[in-house]
Amino acid sequence: MKRIQLTLLLILAGTTILFAQEFKLKGNIKDTNGEVVPFASVYVKNTTKGTSANVDGIYALALNKGTFTIVYKAIGFKAIEKNISITEEMIENTVLSPESYTLTGVTIDGNAEDPAYEIIRQAIKKRKQHLTEVPAYTADVYIKGVQKLVGAPKKFFGRDIQKTLNLDTNRKGILYLSESTSIFSFELPDKIHEEMISSKVAGRNNAFSFNKASDLIINFYQNILLENTLSARGFVSPIADNALSFYKYKLLGVINENGQTINKIEVIAKRAHDPAFNGIIYINDNSWHLVNANVYLTKSSGVNLIDTLKISQQFLKVEKTYMPSSINFQFNGNVLGFKFEGYYAGVYSNYNIDPKFPKNYFNGEILKVTKAVNKKDSLFWLNNRPIPLTAEESRDYIRKDSIAALKTSKRYLDSLEKANNKLGPFKLLITGYTLNNRYDKKSLRFDPILPALFYNTVEGFGMRYGITYTKRLEYGEFYQIRPEVRYGLSNKELTASLSGTYYYDAVKRASITASAGSGIFDLNNLGTMSLMGNSINSLLFETNFSKFYKKEFVNIGTSRELANGLMGSIKVDYAKNYNLVNTTGFKIKDLKGETFTSNNPFTPETESPLFPTYESFSINASLTYTFGQNYMTMPDRKIYLESKSPSISLWYKKGIKGVMSSDVDYDLIAAEIYQNRISAGLWGYSSIVIGAGKFLNNDQVYYPEFKHFRGNNSLFGLPNMRKFLFLDFYLFSTDREYFEAHFEHNFSGRFSSKIPILRKLKLEELVGVSYLSQPLKRNYTEFYFGLQRLIFRAAYGFAYDGNKRINHGFRLSYGL
Structure with missing residues (x-):
């Protein structure tokens, strides 16, 4: 009997697999002139299942066996519907005709206001309603990011750019290519949770993509967009409450699409340097929903770091509202002769606008990335990649992934270190020298010499120099040891210390620190000036701002996250403290009216002791809590994001008399x-x-x-x-x-x-x-x-x- 049940189960499972098998509908999308239509939307009618063409107009949509009505749609083109029966993998090429928006039936008097203004006013009236009409939703999101150089100088700071960045002979090539799929959840007013399902970064087999669906959100129903990203102020939406102060509008035409009247409106920034968009938006004449947008920003609009940003957003009707089906950000720029361009494309599918979230589902974790997301093989990506790769992107994956496998070998890493670990005068004097061993994940860094040199009136000319040893462990953990010495030629005082850090839990940001030795410290424990700043002021302007004391010490402390947004730390410290006095009055030039002051800030003209030699034993504890703290959980660490809410810190420090002769x-x-x-x-x-x-x-x-x-x-x-x-x-x-x-x-x-x-x-x-x-x-x-x-x-x-x-x-x- 059990064998019969097992046989039936196997037959049922095989039948399910057969009927559930998916086939690819592939093809290219071009216009009537034979030019490709990039990033066109392709979806099954009356569903939220769909995809987007790539930059070359090539698409691929996975479908089960059956007959479907497929909609091909792109901004600026008339949508086409095709009834297609899927029995096997098939190719369906499509030609889209330019949209035929007309002004038939629209009366425009040369002296009258353009009809677009009344449409915009109606859209503004509905803005808040549309902003909140979907209280929550979930969606599957696919993101592809591509950044590439299209021109670069031959050399930069003496380094060959072609070899350094693996570019072609014209110094062109892809710098960054990544893909990810995730499940994205949203709840009003701004609760977000995203779980990454898969991640792929060209040439970095062990890396995790930082693609976030929340980074691609641009909601034109909000008054201000892209705030604190490409501009601190952000940019005014074309349908913001105050949009009429920033925009001019022109009705380009109307069209009837599936029984709906759609208005095509040009939006024009009133002033060239206003924080406003230019481009085209499409508004439903019945519900006043935004149904498509194709706008751009330039440097004159206030965009930082790039020259032009183009934003194309297509919407899909979901029940009685419209939800984004795809979003595309295209950008270009030129920094120090490096000409770059790229895009980030997102495809949204399988919407659920009535989800039932469990209690405490939104807990501040806006992105969760597990260890398995970058382990998906090529077959997975072949079947689950909504936007096909271009030929250039395919070559980039193949080339960089093969190089990445080579780069993990000890032989390659040893040869790489041999070149990178060469000691030169620039490293020795200015930037510091690091002796790396990537295979064993350890490094030895030597401080640069010039920044280590100083002058002050207590020590005279001197040097503070240290070496830092770092050993990296699994999942962001590491330990670090640093010996440091300091010597002044005038006071002939040599101090030395040894400090160490063990970062043992990157997700909890947990660490243990300890140090012991002696050193010269600023009397103000918050610091006054850098050693270099005080040196310049002392030598050139005869002003010795910084005041110092010596201490011999030993301490140990620990800190970690106690709960989301709550960090705690405690430190125990013993020190023997010594008053110091000036030992030199050297200056490059004696300035009239200027004179060095004593090392006691309260008696500038007399070297009187500020305090006697004393010993101290203290305990210092602190708690810091950030309200509404958002974070990303990576396999090897936890990344806190800037909060829109305040943080509060509490400290308690106790000096204890009698312990270890403490005074x-x-x-x-x-x-x-x-x-x-x-x-x-x-x-x-x-x-x-x-x-x-x-x-x-x-x-x-x-x-x-x-x-x-x-x-x-x-x-x-x-x-x-x-x-x-x-x-x-x-x-x-x-x-x-x-x-x-x-x-x-x-x-x-x-x-x-x-x-x-x-x-x-x-x-x-x-x-x-x-x-x-x-x-x-x-x-x-x-x-x-x-x-x-x-x-x-x-x-x-x-x-x-x-x-x-x-x-x-x-x-x-x-x-x-």
């Missing part, structure tokens, strides 16, 4: 709330930091244990939201209570883009205010305004102590 006795508790890039739409974005703290017990606190602030005494500095522009580096540190706040708004070119001479520079205007209250500075306030471009900024500010202005001037900064 300190204090308790400091502090909190801080902060958020970066709070969107203000076309008015840019804001950032804010608010912090407060109090020494609950300060029975014995020495200056290095004080709460310090990020001050600034110099013209130049590094940008930091928590930094004061004019506050002294040291004088207002406290062992009592404090409150500080910082606010900055970046207008992202809102005003400078209207001034021709500034527009080309793409400058961003900014204003800000900082505030501090503590026992010695009850009401200290700074106001500033300035301009920023990439990593450089210039600001002019005013500092007030109460109502009294005590400082003003320029501040320049550079760095990320």
Whole structure:
């Protein structure tokens, strides 16, 4: 009996497989002139099953045996329906005719408003309804990304570009080719979850694609699009609430498609430099849905990094609404002589607009990538790739995958290291030298010599030099060991330390750190100036801003993620601390009116000790929580994404008297709330930091244990939201209570883009205010305004102590 049941099961399974077998419907899509129609949509009528042609107009659609009505559709062309019976793999080539939109029945008076404006007004009225009419959905998403060089200089910084980037003899070729399939889920207002099913990156068999369906989302029902991507401000949608202030419209014609009247409307940016699109949109005359869009942005629109971005979005009717069936981003640009172009294409299919999500399905994980997604073989991709590869892309996969297999061999890696590990003067002096062993996943990095050299009035000319050994383990884990020495020629003081890090869980961002030795440190534990910055100021301008002390120490700490968005850390530290004094007054030129100050910031004219030699034992614990934290889970790590919600941090530090002869006795508790890039739409974005703290017990606190602030005494500095522009580096540190706040708004070119001479520079205007209250500075306030471009900024500010202005001037900064 059991054998009969087994036989029946096998017959049933075989029959199911037979009937479920899929065949490929293939072909090419061209126009009436014989030119290919790239990225045309091909789908089964009255379903959400479909695909997209590739850039060469070639398509492939997997179908079960049966008869289907296949719809061929592309923006600018009339849709065609074909009844096709599938019994085996077959080829069906298609010719699309240009769309025949007419103005028949539309009256346009030369002095009257174009009819497009009333259509747009109706679409704007329906914008919010259409934005929320699908509360949730799931879809299968396929993404292909291609980036290639179409021109490049022969050499760059002395390196042969053709060989370095594996280009052809014309210095052209694909730099990046990747594909992925995933299941994408969405729920209003902005909940996202995506699970990657497969991933493939040319030439990187063990890599995982960073394709995300959420990156391809562009919803024209939103007022502002592409914000904080290619532009900090974003771009106004053609059907935004305020679109009429940014666009002109022209009705190009109407057509009846499947009983629906579709309006073809040209959208034109009113001003060349407005953050607005140009192109064509298609609007249903009955429901006022957007049914297609073909628009573009240029550098004059405010796009950064690229010259032109073309966006083509096609929609599919799903029940009573329209959902995207395909999206295509095409781009090109030229940076330092490197001419590039490429595209990202997404195909959406198998929509479910009434899904039932389990509880806590949306938990902040917007993308999940498992270890198996890059293990799919060529047969899988042959059967599941919606957009066929072009001939160039096929060759790129074959060539790079064969090279990738070679590159994993010890013989190849040894030969590669032999070339890359050559020591040259540029590496030795400027960038640092790394001795790599990729096969064993270990490296030895030597610090560059020139940045290691310094001068200050405590140590004189000196060097701080270190070597870092790194051993990489599986799935993002690694350990690192770094010995470091420091020596000053004037004080003849040699210090040395050894530190180590073991990063043992990349998904939980968990690590253990430890260090021991001796060193020279800034009296302000938040740092004042870089060694190079202080050296330049001391040698050239006779201003020794930085003040130092010595400590002998040993510490150990650990940190890890405790829950999504919640990081915890604890550190135990022992130190013996020594006061230092100036030992040299050397300068290149003696400037009139300038003189070096002592190493005690409170007695600039006298070398008096700031504190006695003392020992300290302390425990420092912290918690940081980010509300609404989104992240991506990769097989080898967890990647946090910038949050739209604030973060809050709590610290507690206790100095314990008597343990290991410790002399300190204090308790400091502090909190801080902060958020970066709070969107203000076309008015840019804001950032804010608010912090407060109090020494609950300060029975014995020495200056290095004080709460310090990020001050600034110099013209130049590094940008930091928590930094004061004019506050002294040291004088207002406290062992009592404090409150500080910082606010900055970046207008992202809102005003400078209207001034021709500034527009080309793409400058961003900014204003800000900082505030501090503590026992010695009850009401200290700074106001500033300035301009920023990439990593450089210039600001002019005013500092007030109460109502009294005590400082003003320029501040320049550079760095990320």
